[in-house]
Amino acid sequence: AMPELCESFSQRQATAYMNQGKVVIFAGGTGNPFFTTDSAAALRAAEIGADALFKGTQVDGVYSADPKKHPDAVRFDRISHAEVIKRGLTIMDTAAIALARENNIPIIVYSIHEKGGFGEILRGGGRCTVVADN
Template identity: 65%
Template sequence: MADAEKRETAAGATGLRWHKVLLKVSGEALMGSRGFGIDPAVLDRIASEVAEGVRLGARIGLVVGGGNFVRGAKIAADGGDRVAGDHMGMLATVMNCLAMKAALVHRGVPCVVLSALVVPAICETFTQRAAVEHMDAGRVVLFAGGTGNPFFTTDSAAALRAAELGCDALMKGTNVDGIYSADPRNDPAAVRYETLTHQEVLARDLAVMDAAAIALARDNGIPVIVFSIKEPGEFVDVLRGAGRATVVTG
């Protein structure tokens, strides 16, 4: 049976279109209506949707950005040291992953934080082998510390982890319901796309993820699904192949 047919058969059995996914959530999404930090209500809602995905049989990896605390690029733009700023941002992602882990544990979801930065007092250090073993054991794997290197975004980290895990899809939860030709919050004439290719995203310079992340997903044949994480229940709907999202494929 062809791979596509196998996926179709599995989807019919479980109600899921995507079975092994890497979910990327921005740090800003965790702020909710606050201007800084974490909104507990938003954190709990996202955790509840991840828990529902696990209950349905999905294997889930999760990358959370650190922009609700600090952004290395912003520090550099303000005249600071970019490398130090990026390391601060990586530490922010560790904080966010620890918060998400606590929310998931509260809901009875087995999970583990793996960090590309070595912080053994609070979480395990990332290795590809450990990540695969944890996911195969049914745990949600939260990836902290970005790639462990400055000058790489958490989008790139998400694409890298998706490739290392052999994920069916890379899902990016944003503040809007897909990819647009421009920011729809600023341009009412912006056009929304239902489907795109990776190459079209790169050629049109559509700023949904950085170019390195899109190219990595393209080179590894990983679909990128862009949806609104602000819309309650949308993550589970997208897992089922429904919901409102832009699908980027080869």
């Protein structure tokens, strides 16, 4: 970790921060070559009992196909983890989606290119897809 910028991950410290009402943000991977950054995010979310996992990406949600290649692709407002896996939708790797599903963690997929979009989503608005089984 870069001490002047952030701390190395500690489940105990992350939980302590959350108990103080602070928001914990994870960046990077696990350092394990077999874990993608998506799987690392899902693992950390599961470890701390996160309410949700936010996936900032190139598009504003989960689509029925790659919207850059298929202009007629449909964006989902909401879709289940199981349906994402069944359809082979590639917004995250299957292991990450399965880990989030096993731990009942919704995944919020939004565009990193939408100025103010993340804040808007945190306030309950914005354009995104919620991946959740309930």
